[in-house]
Amino acid sequence: MRFKPRFFIGGGLVAAAVIYLTTTAIRNTAEYYLTVPEVAARAQQLTGQALRVAGRVKPGSVSWEPSSLKLSFKLVAIPEADGTGSDTKSLAGIRKVNDDRQNTSAEFLVVSVGQPKPDMFAENRDVIVEGELTSGHTIMARQVLTSCPSKYVPASKK
Amino acid sequence: MVFIGNFALALALLLAVYATGASVIGARRKLPALVESAAHAMWATAGMVAVAAAVLWSALLHNDFTVAYVAQHSSTTLPTFYKVTAFWGGQEGSLLFWTLLLTVFGAIVAWQNRRADPVLTPYVFMCLSLVSIFFLGMLNFVTSPFARTVPPPSEGRDLNPLLQNYWMAIHPPSLYTGYVSATVPFAFAVAALITCRLDDAWIRRTRRWALFSWFFLTLGNMFGARWAYEVLGWGGYWAWDPVENAAFMPWLAMTAYLHSVMIQERKDMLKVWNMALIGLAFALTLFGTFITRSGVISSVHSFTQSGLGPYFVSFLCAVVGLYTALVLYRLPQLRSEAELESMLSREAAFLFNNLVLVGIAFAVFWGTIFPILSEAVRGVKITVGPPFFNRVNAPLALALLFLMGVGPLIAWRRATWRNLTQSFSAPAALGIAAGVAALAAGIGQWYVLATISLAVFVVATIGAEFGRGMRARQRTLSESAPQALISLVAKNNRRYGGYIVHLGVVMAFVGIVASSFFKVEVKRSVKDGQSFSVGGYELVYRGISVKDTTHVEEVDAVVEVRKGGRTIALLKPARLFYKREQQPATKVALRQTPLADLYVVFAGLDEKTGMATFQAFLTPMVFWLWAGGLVMALGTVVAFWPDVREREAIARALERRTYALDAGRAVEPLGG
Numbered sequence: 001m002r003f004k005p006r007f008f009i010g011g012g013l014v015a016a017a018v019i020y021l022t023t024t025a026i027r028n029t030a031e032y033y034l035t036v037p038e039v040a041a042r043a044q045q046l047t048g049q050a051l052r053v054a055g056r057v058k059p060g061s062v063s064w065e066p067s068s069l070k071l072s073f074k075l076v077a078i079p080e081a082d083g084t085g086s087d088t089k090s091l092a093g094i095r096k097v098n099d100d101r102q103n104t105s106a107e108f109l110v111v112s113v114g115q116p117k118p119d120m121f122a123e124n125r126d127v128i129v130e131g132e133l134t135s136g137h138t139i140m141a142r143q144v145l146t147s148c149p150s151k152y153v154p155a156s157k158k
Numbered sequence: 159m160v161f162i163g164n165f166a167l168a169l170a171l172l173l174a175v176y177a178t179g180a181s182v183i184g185a186r187r188k189l190p191a192l193v194e195s196a197a198h199a200m201w202a203t204a205g206m207v208a209v210a211a212a213v214l215w216s217a218l219l220h221n222d223f224t225v226a227y228v229a230q231h232s233s234t235t236l237p238t239f240y241k242v243t244a245f246w247g248g249q250e251g252s253l254l255f256w257t258l259l260l261t262v263f264g265a266i267v268a269w270q271n272r273r274a275d276p277v278l279t280p281y282v283f284m285c286l287s288l289v290s291i292f293f294l295g296m297l298n299f300v301t302s303p304f305a306r307t308v309p310p311p312s313e314g315r316d317l318n319p320l321l322q323n324y325w326m327a328i329h330p331p332s333l334y335t336g337y338v339s340a341t342v343p344f345a346f347a348v349a350a351l352i353t354c355r356l357d358d359a360w361i362r363r364t365r366r367w368a369l370f371s372w373f374f375l376t377l378g379n380m381f382g383a384r385w386a387y388e389v390l391g392w393g394g395y396w397a398w399d400p401v402e403n404a405a406f407m408p409w410l411a412m413t414a415y416l417h418s419v420m421i422q423e424r425k426d427m428l429k430v431w432n433m434a435l436i437g438l439a440f441a442l443t444l445f446g447t448f449i450t451r452s453g454v455i456s457s458v459h460s461f462t463q464s465g466l467g468p469y470f471v472s473f474l475c476a477v478v479g480l481y482t483a484l485v486l487y488r489l490p491q492l493r494s495e496a497e498l499e500s501m502l503s504r505e506a507a508f509l510f511n512n513l514v515l516v517g518i519a520f521a522v523f524w525g526t527i528f529p530i531l532s533e534a535v536r537g538v539k540i541t542v543g544p545p546f547f548n549r550v551n552a553p554l555a556l557a558l559l560f561l562m563g564v565g566p567l568i569a570w571r572r573a574t575w576r577n578l579t580q581s582f583s584a585p586a587a588l589g590i591a592a593g594v595a596a597l598a599a600g601i602g603q604w605y606v607l608a609t610i611s612l613a614v615f616v617v618a619t620i621g622a623e624f625g626r627g628m629r630a631r632q633r634t635l636s637e638s639a640p641q642a643l644i645s646l647v648a649k650n651n652r653r654y655g656g657y658i659v660h661l662g663v664v665m666a667f668v669g670i671v672a673s674s675f676f677k678v679e680v681k682r683s684v685k686d687g688q689s690f691s692v693g694g695y696e697l698v699y700r701g702i703s704v705k706d707t708t709h710v711e712e713v714d715a716v717v718e719v720r721k722g723g724r725t726i727a728l729l730k731p732a733r734l735f736y737k738r739e740q741q742p743a744t745k746v747a748l749r750q751t752p753l754a755d756l757y758v759v760f761a762g763l764d765e766k767t768g769m770a771t772f773q774a775f776l777t778p779m780v781f782w783l784w785a786g787g788l789v790m791a792l793g794t795v796v797a798f799w800p801d802v803r804e805r806e807a808i809a810r811a812l813e814r815r816t817y818a819l820d821a822g823r824a825v826e827p828l829g830g
């Protein structure tokens with residue numbers, strides 16, 4: 001094969017730049033993506049770290065103060081085999097990581113200040129909380145993301 | 159009715175299978191009539207899919223809830239416009255829509271090429287039909303749009319409120335059109351590889367398809383960003399969500415491809431690279447469809463999980479594997495003799511532009527699949543968010559901006575010092591001056607300064623090109639300035655269309671940088687009559703007004719916008735409540751000007767105290783992002799416009815080939 005140095009020097013330069021940028025950026029911005037039981041199992045280690053936690057909003061735990069934009073709720077594990085809500089399916093791939101059965105009863109208090117309540121937010125919905133784990137099983141959320149499934153289960157089944 | 163839909167889809171599948179077989183056998187046994195019948199089968203396939211689509215549309219419009227898809231994505235109270243768009247609002251319908259586009263494009267290709275090149279064409283038909291078979295197979299056996307609900311509900315579940323928006327009505331069709339039309343150049347590339355017709359004929363014949371695809375990918379991405387901006391209510395337009403990345407990556411690959419084919423046309427270089435790029439573009443469109451549907455990567459706006467994932471992965475692997483094998487098999491024939499002569503040449507600038515675009519695509523891909531990779535390798539899901547993508551792509555995007563100024567002006571083969579100083583000294587001086595002026599004006603961020611300098615530099619190079627061309631015409635043909643401008647663009651529409659696109663890219667770039675760096679956000683709770691300020695604006699809360707329909711309840715907060723003591727606008731951000739789903743939603747109020755957008759979200763109302771909470775953003779120059787998108791679209795249309803010289807070049811290329819064929823092995827031309 002004929003060697004074409006100029007092609008390879010140019011290509012090598014750009015490739016090296018991209019790889020350098022990618023690796024340094026990953027080192028500086030990566031966040032763990034965990035489930036509630038996983039966080040509970042390693043709570044000590046994870047304190048003070050930036051996390052993304054997937055869980056379900058515990059019914060009856062939601063408090064929302066519109067005037068201060070303060071949202072707090074309890075985040076619990078998404079049940080293993082859940083056939084009732086189709087919402088869970090959009091967060092598929094999370095449940096299979098979830099081996100830790102002892103901790104499925106774990107729950108965290110999530111506090112979010114300064115963000116409007118997401119439209120899709122409701123009791124029993126699955127959410128992803130981005131934020132930092134502080135001591136005492138509390139997550140200070142930067143952002144609460146709700147998944148928007150294309151299929152709806154009516155909120156109130158009458 | 160549903161019976162007709164199912165029947166049409168089954169028939170379409172059979173026809174696609176027939177088209178595949180007939181075109182291959184026709185090509186191998188040299189039976190032109192058989193290849194022609196394959197073309198007819200492709201028309202019939204498109205016809206059958208159109209029938210199935212008509213059945214689904216009719217079911218949506220007639221509220222036929224015996225069809226599960228209608229029951230899940232529509233309701234009796236859904237406005238008619240959204241009943242039409244609900245067609246692509248869910249999984250099965252959007253796949254049917256995709257297949258409709260694919261088979262219609264296949265039919266158009268079959269018609270365009272019915273008398274063309276008898277060697278290449280059958281394999282183009284084969285490839286298009288094979289892709290259709292995959293999608294028709296999905297629709298027939300895995301995820302039927304006509305599945306029944308027993309017993310039928312009396313009322314449907316309605317379309318996702320977030321999708322009940324104008325931009326969401328036009329975003330998916332644009333994106334799908336862009337995705338699907340990328341299949342056409344890909345099919346030609348496959349045919350060229352199979353038949354070993356590796357000259358640039360396949361590129362010339364699909365140039366317009368590639369541009370068409372790029373046009374719709376650009377618009378699709380822009381519409382998606384616009385939708386996110388208007389509907390999601392967080393003040394931004396792009397969050398590097400996997401679904402957004404899925405739409406962005408094919409655009410990057412297609413952009414690279416559109417540039418590198420110019421080098422093959424002019425210099426007969428980069429043949430392997432072009433083959434690789436179009437393969438990449440097609441694979442990325444499949445990958446995009448896959449991640450939006452499989453649920454493998456959790457996204458804020460993905461479809462619910464379905465059984466489609468494994469099928470898509472298998473198809474994607476088969477496509478990538480077979481195509482790679484094909485390229486490797488033809489590698490000896492794809493080698494070109496031409497060598498890059500200098501790093502300071504137009505070829506080199508184009509090559510660098512390509513590498514940077516593919517580099518960005520790679521980084522985006524890596525960030526998107528990183529959770530899966532890290533889970534597979536280390537057993538922990540690790541995600542990267544917007545900070546990752548911004549960090550990696552910001553410097554690469556600047557490099558791209560720089561190359562956009564250099565590429566079109568630098569000399570072919572080897573640039574001399576004279577050429578460089580002549581072309582670039584004035585634009586470079588202007589760019590530096592603009593940067594210095596911005597620094598003096600108090601802008602401190604290096605990235606913003608670099609953007610200003612480079613944007614001025616690129617605009618100056620484009621201006622210089624237009625100026626040179628116009629002056630030449632004015633001098634030699636004594637045309638007036640506007641006349642010269644129009645005929646310059648009309649006579650060289652590919653080139654000047656490209657410059658117009660570049661201008662649009664600069665506008666969008668400036669809009670993105672300004673809106674990211676200088677966004678102001680204010681959150682306030684106020685009582686009726688109280689006010690708060692955002693930037694130079696004063697916002698006064700004037701109470702609420704309620705609108706109620708059977709479909710949705712809307713609570714508007716009336717906000718008076720004042721500046722310099724005068725009322726300049728009345729904004730009505732709202733909270734909506736969709737009754738069918740018991741689902742609240744936010745309606746953003748926007749006041750858009752070229753300088754800055756005022757973006758107001760009604761975050762909540764405290765029933766007890768009567769305090770209304772607002773989140774307001776003042777986002778500078780976001781207008782230029784949308785305007786840039788429109789200019790990009792306009793430039794693409796100019797470049798797309800039929801060009802006499804180009805047609806002659808294609809005719810000449812075909813003629814050359816016919817002679818070459820006559821001299822070599824005898825192949826009978828098809829269809830007269």
